[in-house]
Amino acid sequence: MIPLVSIAIVTYNQKIYLKECIESILDQDYSNIEIIVADDGSTDGTHEMLHDYDQKHPGLFVLHLAVKNLGITKNHNVAHFSCNGTYIAWIGGDDLMLPGKISKQVAFMEANPECTLLYHNLDVFYSDGNQDSYLLNSKKNAKEGDIKTMIKYGSFNGGCSTMLRRSRAPQYGFDERLPIASDWMYWVDALGNGGEIRYLDEVLGRYRRHANNVTSQNNYNGYIDHLNSCNILLTKYPYLQKIILYRYSENLRALRYKEKANYLNWLKASFRVGLNNKSLVALLLYFFSFKKISK
Template identity: 55%
Template sequence: MPATLNDASLPLVSIGIVTYNQKDFLRECIESTLAQDYPHLEIVVADDGSKDGTHEMLRDYQARYPGKFVLRLAERNQGITANSNAAHFACTGKYIAWMGGDDLLLPGKIRRQVEFMEAHPDCTLCYHNLDVFQSDTDQTLFLFNARFHPEGDVRTAIRHGTFNGACSTMVRRDKTPARGFNPAIPMASDWLYWVETLHHGGSVRYLDEVLGRYRRHGGNVTASGQHRLAQTHVDHLSSCQYILALDIDYLDDVMHAYSQKLLALRQHAHFAKFAWYSFVLSPSLKGAVRLLLYYISLGKIRK
């Protein structure tokens, strides 16, 4: 990068953090942002009406680091999309790096992504690998993008969905949707946000480095988490309609994505029906074998 890391002319990066009742995890999250070696940061935290002392903790951080924190503290819970928009519209940086209140940044993450995006002005969205770890043991479970880390353009994002972990993603703010996250999508509005961002031009690029940690804990893997997963698939089906409205030329990519979302729903509803709908929309040998095995085994094999 042509400028030095302590040069105030470096582009401002907004770290957008969305959180709800995660006080203890959030403290670790914030400390990981403060430990970054990139000097030109604003830390934007949107809290969705937490009742665990989060607001008091955040105001304390704001007092200790004047000018560093931008807080959006809701008095009542409004849902993840509204909370994400509270953060989105508070960001003023050239780049936005997104994360949840229970995620962690590893040293050098912001610097590495800024270096890459400044060197590649065609890059609209940059993501990297993540260490997915068990919270209570700190044990690594797997690497988020160990097997799959596509690059491309908006069509790549449409066809393959959210292959980028949210806390690995940095975007150019001037490419993001004017409305932010679509308020019509109640929970899983991030995929549409990435697609609409890339619809404004540029590429999605991957850094083959582990620069963040995604935490697995009771709050995101319980039965209620399974309900949220099902709602995520429903939201993605709704998102397909909005994506098609962007450009009819995306039809083939949207149909492929729609078929995959229907296929994902087979674990939460009638297996054969959703597997069949998926096959009709996007025929494949794998889909045909899936249906054949289901019927031959009298419903015992569901893959």
């Protein structure tokens, strides 16, 4: 019998996109699936729509419909702890699967038992249609490796492209000390349980960009969560201190664009935490181009 795959959908007030997401899952050519939906207290009619799907497909859906908002990380944990499959395929309620995604990922995972995480290329598109779509990865820039690779480069895989071998998932799920951007540490800890992250060079999903998932405040808070993740990882994996501090420095350097009033302070902090060429060049550019940068 083919392995069970848990498809975990996390959603909040995305009814206008969620139907398309679910239909893309139902169109998959892989039969042994369960669809876990964790809805974070939507008020847009999502619950009624999900009940309709559940009635049309008895036994396929596992619905968790929160009465009040739990927050991003807690809602992810609702989905995580409901998964029973050999593999977990994560997807946001506004994203799409392309034909053959699940079957191709399962085939790869079954053939490569050392593979803990498997991601593929994504078509990134804009809901308003005002900007051209683009591909997230390519064979040339795709990254593969172990826990060190995931720490060094951050969350490069794209959540809705990633399939996880559940036997290596973090025992605690997503760390609830990180209210928004807990996915990176989830991937790191999965690799901390052994195995590798591998790349499948096919476009098997579509990631939707829209106003609600590109807000500057969410991006800023996400960077803060990543800094806190580094602090937590230092206690979990002290033997990886050097590479964790490198990631910490990179996150601090990135914050200079999110909070321009403290541009120089974030840059200095990055330089103090980890001496690397990128921070040095950015610091020199700041002093030689101060007026241009500070506009």
